[in-house]
Amino acid sequence: MDQYIVYRRVSTKRQGESGLGLEAQDRDIALYLDGYATGNHEVLASYLEVESGTVAGRPELSKAMDQARATGATLLVSKLDRLSRKVSFIASLLDDRRLRIKVACMPHADKFQLHIYAALAEQERDFISARTKAALREAKARGVKLGGLRDKTGQRNRAARIEADRRAQALEKIVIPLVNQGKTTREIAEALNTAGVMTVRNGIWQSSQVSRLLKRLEVLKT
Structure with a gap:
């Protein structure tokens, strides 16, 4: 029987209390378990973190990973950025041979593909940031008050x-x-x-x- 440890993360306390952001994660995880988990499966535990994805030290994630390693269960998240928005941190998790990770919205992706995706996502965020800053500089040069x-x-x-x-x-x-x-x-x-x-x-x-x-x-x- 396949066993899973579910980890969910929201960035703000308001999201955690209201459920905003959690519903989408719950939906994605349910879709994965219903449609992609092989054979019988069991969710051993579910962890919720209220913290920014840029923060590496997250106690609930640490607990989830420790339990996944101890039981041999797969750590299941809805999206890769729920683990982190930093490619270096995600790479360290993917390199951990004792830790199996599955991303619900990319059900067939292996660790190598997840690593590539994390790197591309970080590049895209950096580019969007640079593009926004360039647009603001151009607006300022045109006399737009910022x-x-x-x-x-x-x-x-x-x-x-x-x-x-x-x-x-x-x-x-x-x-x-x-x-x-x-x-x-x-x-x-x-x-x-x-x-x-x-x-x-x-x-x-x-x-x-x-x-x-x-x-x-x-x-x-x-």
């Missing part, structure tokens, strides 16, 4: 919208033909997941996310 918490929040929101628009346009050639074929949003989500296309948060597609993508594409055409 500064203050509200201004910075607005700038981040605008940058996020721009990135979402770009991603929607990149996916247009995939999803619109499916729409024209009469596919439902659920079927389109399944097609994207089968093709290995990740959401903007590196998760799996759901019907509601496809609906938002199609609405964004409609707005971009107006």
